[in-house]
Amino acid sequence: MTAAREIISTSNEPAKRLFGAARAPSSQTPASWGAYSKGCLAGAERLPETGPTWQAMRLSRNRNYGHPDLISFVKRLSAKAAQQPGWAGLYVGDMSQPRGGPMLTGHASHQIGLDADIWMLPPTRLDLTPQERENISSISMQRSNGAYVNSSWTPQHMEVIKAAASDPAVARIFVFAGAKVQMCNDATGDRSWLRKVRPWYGHHYHFHVRLNCPAGMAGCSDQDPIPAGDGCADAQQWVNDILNPPPPQPRDPNAPAPQPRRELTLADLPQQCAAVLQSQ
Template sequence: MMQSIPQAKWLSSLLSVAMVLFSIGQVAASDGTPAKQLFGGKKLPAVMPAQAVGFYSKGCLSGGIAIATDGPYWQAMRLSRNRRWGHPELIKTIEKLSSDAATKDGWPGLLVGDLSQPRGGPMLTGHASHQIGLDADIWLTPMPNRRFSAQERESTSAISVLRAKSVVVDPNVWTDAHGRLIMRAAGYPEVQRVLVHPGIKKKLCESWRGDRRHLNKVRPYYGHHYHMHIRLRCPKNSKGCRAQNAVPADSGCGKELDWWFNVALKPKKPAKKTTKKSVKPSKPKHMMLSDLPSACAVVLNSAAPASEEAVTYRTRGSAQTAFVPVKPVESPFSMPALVPIPKERPFVQ
């Protein structure tokens, strides 16, 4: 006699099969449009459990929430981009960092740049990563003691901490608080790495007098002298999230850092003239929905929150209402009237 299957397990298996079949059908239907257009066209998140799906540069986000436009120690910038969405763990981390930096490190508040799109995925412009709701750009410009207007959030520029036409830190811009902010973020266990310009990494290697155990998580990379890029580890409940390789155990202040200044950042010599007929470069291949994990088709085509609908996520062991009706931001830009935000601020004890 066939062994009976518990009803809950049977329903779960049936749902999994249905999602796979649905994904296959949606991939076929959407294969002619670049994924960045599909995901960039979504104004609100998928009403699904919070999951980071795939890799940082090839994936999507379900159940994302938006960081509030303003908080006690932060302001969100570039609202028109609609890129202030993330996994709840990312939102909690940003809010915690804003509070810690303001109350312990002498940094008045965060200016929050791009996180992810409402459903993650490739972006219409800019970043190759930021696709699974675990990346955040934090400006290296201190928050002023006033609130920016909607227009100022679009037009205000971040300030580089490097000397003009140089690869080293400008002592007239850089402060000890910059170092404390970056090292505070690197010290969080949920943070996998913090990307900064090699000049910033060099400055920290030379001047940081605090706990240096997490200096290895501060990684040099091109650009990133106007902002730091915080990347979280895959959350435990995101089984479809693909982790990045661990950072090396050493501080990264030796030969690895020297390479950036001796090779990578050296001015390139002009190419020699050649008589050969130049070959026209081929157009770059756009990432398609079929290039992403199959679950991203489900995320892309799932329902958005309705005006009175509530979705919960879990933080600190208790359910919190994530989607709550709020007044639309007074802005000349098109913004969704319903902005999912945590009902209670995670850093409040």
Template sequence: MIRLIFLCAALLAAPAQAQLAKELFGAQRAGSAQRAEPFGSYSRGCAAGLVQLAETGPSWQAMRLSRNRNWGHPELIDLVQDLGRHMDRIGWGGIYVGDMSQPRGGPMTSGHRSHQIGLDADVWLYPATDMTLSVRQRENLSAVSMRRAEGAFVNDNWSRGQHELVKKAAQDPRTARIFIFPGAKVRMCEDETGDRSWLRKVRPWWGHHYHIHIRISCPRGARACINQDPPPPGDGCAEARQWVNNILNPPPPDPNAPAPAPRRELRMADLPQQCAAVLSSR
């Protein structure tokens, strides 16, 4: 506690707009006493009035509690709980929930570039059967990869349960996107025999073979929240197959491609102006 006080004092002594945002937001231990509202975009913003997902529910367990990242907008909390109840009904005990957001959103001290406005949640692909995990178990239990061949295919850990987890999350009208590795998207494209419209929201992305990343849309009335552009029309299956093709047969590198620019750490000046009030609120 004393260390945290000294950290906050040192940070606040620096010119406000020049301070690293991740240090300020990473030091917050609780949400702000404000109406729930996201400010900015998924990878450049903050959030007021976030709610903490209970560490333990009848059909969910929040994992890696030491990170204090089980916070989200009430709409996201509700979706996560709905998803847990659904998975309990169809044979899993529920779901294991990974990182959501910090108590007041903002850039994280490590890991994600997004998850900044309380509208993103990682849900493990590991079949959750034990809803009585201890704090230590939640720190040490390893998630299980579902991929093989660098993400071109699913492995033997993949089952209909993972398919139904992704499907249920994608069918929720609040969901904007779900990120998962390309081989899983292709497998679901091959296996789905009913309404395929939900597949449009399922987007292939690197990594995401231990968990799915659920992103919901800006809540109604959140005027300072910036939605991501919607996915292209169609089910996205051809695009996912192209990802797989490129994994199995990598195209030659473009000799004229510019070197990627180094990522700069976000400072308070880079965030929406409302974020200063989010930090200062009790």
């Protein structure tokens, strides 16, 4: 039995502690193993803390890593964002840990190096110190619990999200329902990019970009395909439910009580993840 396989058979420690303790990427060929919420990342690339059109935020979290495809995408998108009035580029939030995997806090996804959170705060300067990046906060775009955008929302926010959704590498973008409805109302011409923009809870301080699995990477699991259409009716239904919540469904008294979600262990992840942890 290899050392990596022995870890799988003997460790019951939550995987988030094992991956959260890794401070540097593995010395392996870049590969995304598993699914967005159950996997790991080999040979990760680090997004430089500062570039010509971006800054990585919350550096103390050590989550500015990703598959090389993600690093390339962030650089592309930040250059397009910098073309928008009032935007110097992008403030980039959480991506992945150095070896991916479950995180100690926060996200259930972001495990295979193909997810990135982009702040809604338009950068006016790209010379923030590490301490400033810890203290500054993004800004919320929502009002009425996410049914509508607020006065901080601008046409430039839509253009940045449109640029992200128009990138062939992107699988989905998650944003609060009110923003999707606003973009559905404002978009003209080719509206095909709207299909990738999906309403989801929260996501009003940032939008979440998810890339497709890299071409030819059999060990990476894409999500199911997005439903046909632009998704605007679905987003409107989310808004309707926010404004007029449906009555709660009565609970079956004979149904078993819901059980808390079990922590993922290394054995729950693809077998390649043990080697990712073992790699020097």
